[in-house]
Amino acid sequence: MGVRGLQGFVARVCPDACQTIDLREMAEKHRVDHPDCPPVIVVDAMSCVRRWYTPESWVCGGQWREYLAILEDFINAFMAAGIELVFYFDGVVEEKKRDEWIKRRMKNTEEIARLFQFIKTHRKQPGREMFVLPSALPTFTRYALKSLGQKTVCTLQEADLEVAAYGLQHNCIGILGQDSDYLIYDTCPYFSIENLRLDRLVTVMYSREVLCRVLGISLTHLPLFACLLGNDIVPESMLEGFWHKCLTTSPHRNNSYNRRTNILLSVANYISKMPCSYSSLKHLEEILPLGSDKTLLCRGVNSYLLPGQQSPWVPPNETNCQMLSLQQQSALCQDKEIFQLAKEQHIQSENYSIFNILSHGEIECSNSLEDDYDTEIPGQALIYRPARQHIYSILLESGKGGTCPLVKEWFVYFGNPLKGPDLIQPVQPPLTGGTPNLKTLWLAKGPDVEKQRYSTFLACFHLQDEMEDLQALEAPVAGFCCLLAYLMMEVSSLSLEDLNAFLALILCLKGKSAAQLTGLQLAQVDSRAVHLGAVLIRGLTTLLMANSACGFPFRMDDLMPWAVFDGKLFQEKYQKAHQGCSVEELLEGNESLYTPFQNLKSLICKVCMAKNRTIQSRPRGNGFNTGREQRDFNPRFQQPHRSHCVSPYHNQMREFTQRHLQSQGRGSGHPHWRRHHLPPR
Template identity: 80%
Template sequence: MGIKGLQGFVAGVCPDACRTVDLREMAEKHRVEHPDFPPVIVVDAMSCVRHWYTPETWVCGGQWREYLASLENFIKVFMAAGIKLVFYFDGVVEEKKRNEWIKRRLQNNKEIARIFQFIKTHRKQPGREMFVVPSALPTFTRFALKSLGQKTVCTLQEADFEVAAYGLQHNCVGILGQDSDYLIYNTCPYFSIEKLRLDTLVTVMYSREDLCRALGLSLTHLPLFACLLGNDVVPESLLEGFWHKCLVTSPHKKNSYSRRANILLAVADYISKVPCSYSSLKRLEEMLPLGSDKTLLCRGVESYLLPGQQSPWIPPDMRSCQMVSLQQQSTLCQDKEIFQLAKEQHIQSENYSIFNILCNGGTECSNSLEDECDREIPGQALIYRPARQHIYAVLLESGKGGAYPLVKEWFVYFGNPLQQPELIQPVQPSVPGGTPNLKTLWFAKGPDVEKQRYSTFLACFHLEDGMEELQALEAPVAAFCCLLAYLMMQLAQVDSRAVHLGAVFVRGLTTLLMANSACGFPFRMEDLMPWEVFDGKLFQEKYQQSHQGCSLEELLEGNESLYAPFQNLKSLICKACMAKKRTIQSRPRGSGFFTGTQQREFNPRFQQTHRSSFVPPYHNQMRGFLWRNPQPQGRQYESGHPDRRRRFHLPPRSLR
């Protein structure tokens, strides 16, 4: 997650450490110097997603087809330059970094609250200065890149370590990202995604060597320098006294830099006078108020040492194993075959959340674009908890007396202070004939097993009685119907809160991914992607039309061929809700919200209150997905699925 202020310090105080480079030229130089190693750039994808998301509308849940096209264009530019990309995603939140994760999630809550306040005041999307990525964007980016033929890795520990290790071990041209920790690791060059000009492949390379010269340090000093500034291992709150001591004796104290810049200079000056030895490190640990944990500084320095690297600060016999070693005895899954498959699928970005649940009995979910002031719609974490409880029961074996192990959830929603994980009880789903064991779901073959996988998936969403009708639909449409019917059962009354609902819907798709992974993939993962069923901008427009009282013909844009399938799908969803004794009500309210740049007059009809039956509007495929949302041209879309452009799509529109 980086060192606070270091990136800005390098740009402002050490400009010689910021070199403008042409990645095409660097790749060509790499070919000459290393003919046996094709030019590869390893990408810290988690720090890049906000830069990849370029579609106009972001607040309504995402314009997913346009985002997919943006990713494909990004890849094509590098391919044209002969550069291979390898994408890394965080696959776990390490417990030693949990406090920092919580701190950032709570800060994100404040940012999201400001966004909703802006929407309520101005009835339009905020500017890019308030931008937050659409909910679940990193999750779906993994699957998008994989569908576009890219090597995509989901990590077993914090991504920055694995990225730095991969870059060093595979002699990469460099690392592309935006994390100042890459200035600390002794690895390949570090390139800025923020400064990248995609049209020219020119960006800024941050030089560790030039930074060290400016600070009077060596590369060996950098891990200790990072720890004494505060990082994900050593909290800043423990260092204030040490910083004050450094500032008092610093030769730089009379300059005009910011306080943070002066702290960086003062700490560097202090470290430069400390002998590089383990005994020096121990004296520093005694000086700092580390409480009972006197190994914090040692562990912080060690966290920057890549495989095969040594440090004078830590004797070789004092080093623990930095690369994660997953012993079976530390997991909830005792079946080695199941555990190994889950691990392989996790690393290869083929499943979702399953490995973490089987490995350490826990899972987490970051912020969603939800309005904490709107108490009538629960947070998505609570809406989908019943489904997750069923998924946990599918994954985990019950013990004596039928009791399941509790699952630790770190889910962000209003009212959850994140002081400790919530312990969730798995609940057996109502699968006809009983829930199959994981060995059957994952490894058995044959039509009966295919049916079991599908029925178990549906049971996770309380839809086990609708199997025949759902199986008759195309897979993306069936998945959409599962999710919408489940939402209708959870939200008996829905209002015109389309921004909040868009986030809830997209997070629901990740719950489908989790269920699909647990049940042995009754659906192809690509059938559950948001670009198959959802567009945030169109959802917002149709939602508002619905609340204005538009007729079915207007909502379907006069396309008569859609009337019958629409009515059939509407009946299916309503039937599923009625079976669970759910009455769907409408309570439209009046505030308009516009995503376009043009100004529109406020329509008083938005304030009319009227009640009607549930009418989720449908979508003109030609209008919505061909000229609004460009279709990517990746390999998977050109071959293997010749009818993908003509498929029958059902994007969610309105919940009335």
């Protein structure tokens, strides 16, 4: 989170601390000084994704191929200068950050509500001032960078500490990001992503030394300075009285500055007069209203110390500068081999959410671009919960007594105040003979095991009976069809028009370049299609989780959005489908796509028929959803009571009638499934 107001303070009050630098020159100097060590920049990716996502369209679900090309250009600019990049992503929300995480989610919910009202009113995307990250963008950015050959690290704790430590330990030329905590850590130089000019590789370097000179303190003071301004460990609410004391006694108070700026200057003035010693810190702890925990300041200072560093504010025997080491005995998973493998895959960005579940049985999901006023589509968190329950069962397996521990879910959805986690009961997937254990799914080899992995994956979505048909498809199409079939079964309001739009999307996306998709223009934007796009993208993350849990029956690359989705293209197909356009027009006149379209549609319909699900035609024409009535809870999707388990998966679907089968042109014979190839990425 950083220190509130510090970044702006540096820009306004300490302009000399903002030094324009040429990264090419820094890299060349590094090569001269360290000929055996290539120049490396460690990137705080979470603070960069907003800057990286520059496609014009952002509300429709994401322009993923265009985004992939942008990331590739970013990497190539540094490679041309001989600079290697290492990307770090937050892999966990630490408990001390949970309250702040919840506040941000609530704020995002309000922003998304305003966004949907704008779309319904104007039928277009608003300006960049209302920009909201496409759903799951940080998650898929991690895999995008990995697919582009970059070293990506998913952290075991808050990313900024690991970024700062990596930069120091590996003699990096700098950290690229936008987080004022990098002004506090005693690590390598801190470069601004906001001020980066990629074409010239020029940016701003923030100087800790100049900042300290302006404040009249030393580098040693910075961790205490940060704590006394309020951070993740020392809450600002405890410091108001101290700030008032500093303000009234400071000679540096300036009426032309705002209150926060004067607080920063006054706190710096106060600590500049303190001896750098543990006894000084203990004195501060006595005069501050720290409540029952008098060690807050000590822990706060400690949190900025990197491995091997010490501070005069903290006695050597209390210095805790070791990187977080999750203890096996505290984890839900007690199999050391499985736990270690999950941990390694987590760090290397190879699995998705698995380690978080195995280590402490907790998982979170941020906001999605969902319309809380749409009464027909449940929140994605609830749509995919039955699948997640099966995934949890696979991962946690039945312990003594045949029960699994509950999983704590922090998911954003309508009606969830996030006062605490939802406690979710794992549910065994419907597999004949039971669920294979993780040692089998993850470590065993051979064709029988490969079949088990695939069938277990399908069982998470109640599609295990369709294994033969799905395996006959090209992998990205098979994954997409798994997701689409699950959605059609779970969300009763989805129509034949929606199904046609999704199928036309996956088939017409084939062969389209990023440039072609960039050039696609929309006359208007439909809010329901925006919502469905976000639901589908979150579904892809559910596929990633199931794939990771089941030992990777699919390549992760085959389940990525740039393989199967484009926001603007989906908007176009959705609007045409609901306006009653012919299949030929949906498929852009490409006759070779007609048979694959009918085959995939027949497959989805067959699955739904087996689950007694009726897919009805409900064309919406140009009647865009503008309703503002409050969403009612469907009991199927109600929030669980905090102290009770969620009921297992069950269907509340109606029969798919023979009349619909005939109207869709299905014969009585079994259709022939063919592979539908997607272009290489």
